[in-house]
Amino acid sequence: MAEANPEIQARLISFLPRLRRFCHGLAGTREKGDDLLQSTVERALSRIDRWKPDSDLESWMFKMASNLNIDLIRSERRRGVAVDIDLANDLPCEDGLTKLESRSEIDAVGTALEAMPEEMRQVLCAVVIDGQSYKDTAELFDIPIGTVMSRVSRARKFIERHLASSSQAGKAA
Amino acid sequence: MKRSDEEISAWLDGQLPPHHAARIATELETDDELQGRVASLRNIDALVRKAVPLDDAVPVELLERLGLGQAPAETNVLPLAFSRPQRRSSAKVTTGGPGTGNRRWWKAAAQVALVACLGLAGAAWLGSADGDRAAPYRTLSAPAASQVGGNPSAIVLFDESVSEAQARTIIRSAGATIAGERTASGAWPIGLDPAESEDILSELRKSEEVLLAESIEGG
Numbered sequence: 001m002a003e004a005n006p007e008i009q010a011r012l013i014s015f016l017p018r019l020r021r022f023c024h025g026l027a028g029t030r031e032k033g034d035d036l037l038q039s040t041v042e043r044a045l046s047r048i049d050r051w052k053p054d055s056d057l058e059s060w061m062f063k064m065a066s067n068l069n070i071d072l073i074r075s076e077r078r079r080g081v082a083v084d085i086d087l088a089n090d091l092p093c094e095d096g097l098t099k100l101e102s103r104s105e106i107d108a109v110g111t112a113l114e115a116m117p118e119e120m121r122q123v124l125c126a127v128v129i130d131g132q133s134y135k136d137t138a139e140l141f142d143i144p145i146g147t148v149m150s151r152v153s154r155a156r157k158f159i160e161r162h163l164a165s166s167s168q169a170g171k172a173a
Numbered sequence: 174m175k176r177s178d179e180e181i182s183a184w185l186d187g188q189l190p191p192h193h194a195a196r197i198a199t200e201l202e203t204d205d206e207l208q209g210r211v212a213s214l215r216n217i218d219a220l221v222r223k224a225v226p227l228d229d230a231v232p233v234e235l236l237e238r239l240g241l242g243q244a245p246a247e248t249n250v251l252p253l254a255f256s257r258p259q260r261r262s263s264a265k266v267t268t269g270g271p272g273t274g275n276r277r278w279w280k281a282a283a284q285v286a287l288v289a290c291l292g293l294a295g296a297a298w299l300g301s302a303d304g305d306r307a308a309p310y311r312t313l314s315a316p317a318a319s320q321v322g323g324n325p326s327a328i329v330l331f332d333e334s335v336s337e338a339q340a341r342t343i344i345r346s347a348g349a350t351i352a353g354e355r356t357a358s359g360a361w362p363i364g365l366d367p368a369e370s371e372d373i374l375s376e377l378r379k380s381e382e383v384l385l386a387e388s389i390e391g392g
Contacts, residue, residue, distance in 0.1 A: 013241055016231050025225045034235060038338035041239045075346040109220040127186055128221050134188045153182035159217050 008048065008057070012041070015058050018130060022062060025125035026069045028114035036072075040065040062130075063140055066122055073118045105163060112162035116155060123148055124155040174200070181210050185218070238337075325352035325362030326370065329377055330385040333359075339382070347376040360385075 016037075023040065024033030044051070044061050051060050113121060126137040127148070134148045141148075176184075176197060183189050184197045201207050327349070331340050337355075344351055344363055352364040365373050370388060377386035 009241060013231075013236070016236075016239075016241070017227055017229050020231060020235075021225055021227045034238075035338040035341055037235075038238055038336065039342065041241070042336055042338070045240065072342055072346060105220055106224050109217070110224040113221070113224060124221065125225075128218050129225050134183070134186065149179050149183050149188070152186065153179040156182055156214050156217050157178060159221065160213060163217070163220075 011057060012044075012061075015061070018058070019061055019065065022125055022130055023065050023069075025113065025129045026065060026118075026122055028110075028121075036065060036069055039068050043068065059136070059140060062126070066141065069122070070118065105166075108163050108166035109159055111166075112159045115162065116158055120151050120155040120158065123151040127152045128155075176200070176207060176210075178210075181207070181214060185211065185214055324364065325389065326365045326367075327363050327374060327386065327388045328356075328360040329363055329383060330360045332382045332384055335382045343377070343380055343382060347380075348373045349377070362389075 019040070020033065020037050023036040024030050027033040027036045040061060044064055051057060113124075116124070122141060123137060126132045126140060127134065132140070134145050134152075137148045138145045180189070180193075180197065184194055187194070189197070197207075201211060329340075329344060329349075331343070335343075340361060341351060344361060348369060349363040349365055351361060353362040355361050365388075374386045374388065377383050
């Protein structure tokens, strides 16, 4: 692995819990999130010469993690597991409902996050999980602020509907 | 006035202009429906944060994987699937072989050597009485750790510069599952859907990072 200078490494380590949580949110599970975190750190350290010291290291790495995750999602889509964001307001399909046999609301939310379209999940991760502003999130993902506003709202509604479905499934069981 | 979900959501995030936010705050005092919507969305946010918790302490093992810290000696035997220190080597081929730029040469050599091993192992397996499907793989090279994830039906060998995380990603992206720990020689045992095995192996072979992707079925 490429070596970064101690100052950058120290900054990276202090920022690591946030980045790890962001990767967890993007990837859907802690295990996949740690894999994504590792890929992100490796790529960042190998390209550290491309980072401009007057820019924000954290944003640079958030963007890198997001791009790496998108690469993974796209390669999965090529294999036929595409999720159309236009369908995001619809309730999950039967397969999705089957997966919603979660016993707790937190489990159900975790399942909903995994089922959520990537474009929605990354915005939710930045705003709700990491607490970033709409403006910073828009810059991070190169999208208009209005799109951030729309996606974070739809993401919350998506989870709300998953929770309702999960609750109904639990009562019917 | 009925507020849209987007407005309420942005208000919760503190992203509305002050005058707009103030109007919603005023309405919230008397609008039961609005109070219900806000409470529901706040509950969702709290659940999301619990589902994806912030751990201030990053495990030493993870720091070591990331190349950002030194784990104590006893953690050389890690409990998870990461029993090897991770590194990205800038020197892909340092000794032997016909020099740099010969990755294809190495790939071909690796294929010849490993397919030959697989053939021998397959023959040994076919001659075995117990019919253990993993036998050829074990004959090829003893695994570095105990098997997890079911019977492997193929193996993949990556370029030495590929990290464990990247290898896992490539395997998953191709549609295969990881069927155990890497062998001592660095090969990954993978599981394949029989109906798609050729397609998945073909997909893996397209990757510049893959030196070898071969079935280890006995047939």
